[in-house]
Amino acid sequence: xxxxxxxxxxxxxxxxxxxxxxxxxxxxxxxxxxxxxxxxxxxxxxxxxxxxxxxxxxxxxxxxxxxxxxxxx
Numbered sequence: 564x565x566x567x568x569x570x571x572x573x574x575x576x577x578x579x580x581x582x583x584x585x586x587x588x589x590x591x592x593x594x595x596x597x598x599x600x601x602x603x604x605x606x607x608x609x610x611x612x613x614x615x616x617x618x619x620x621x622x623x624x625x626x627x628x629x630x631x632x633x634x635x636x
Contacts, residue, residue, distance in 0.1 A: 572625050579619075583616070
């Protein structure tokens with residue numbers, strides 16, 4: 564019987580993907596309805612959106628690359 568192990572990189576990719584989705588969602592909400600009470604220097608650049616997209620891309624690379632259900636050669 565062959566044991567199958569799940570790589571730690573699959574879980575890291577999952578976490579990066581989830582964090583990216585959370586950051587992207589929060590940043591889009593903040594971009595659509597900015598808080599008038601808090602003025603953020605360079606807030607018009609919306610770095611959270613870029614950061615969220617970057618985490619999603621990196622997370623997808625690890626999630627797909629180390630998925631446990633892929634076919635073995």
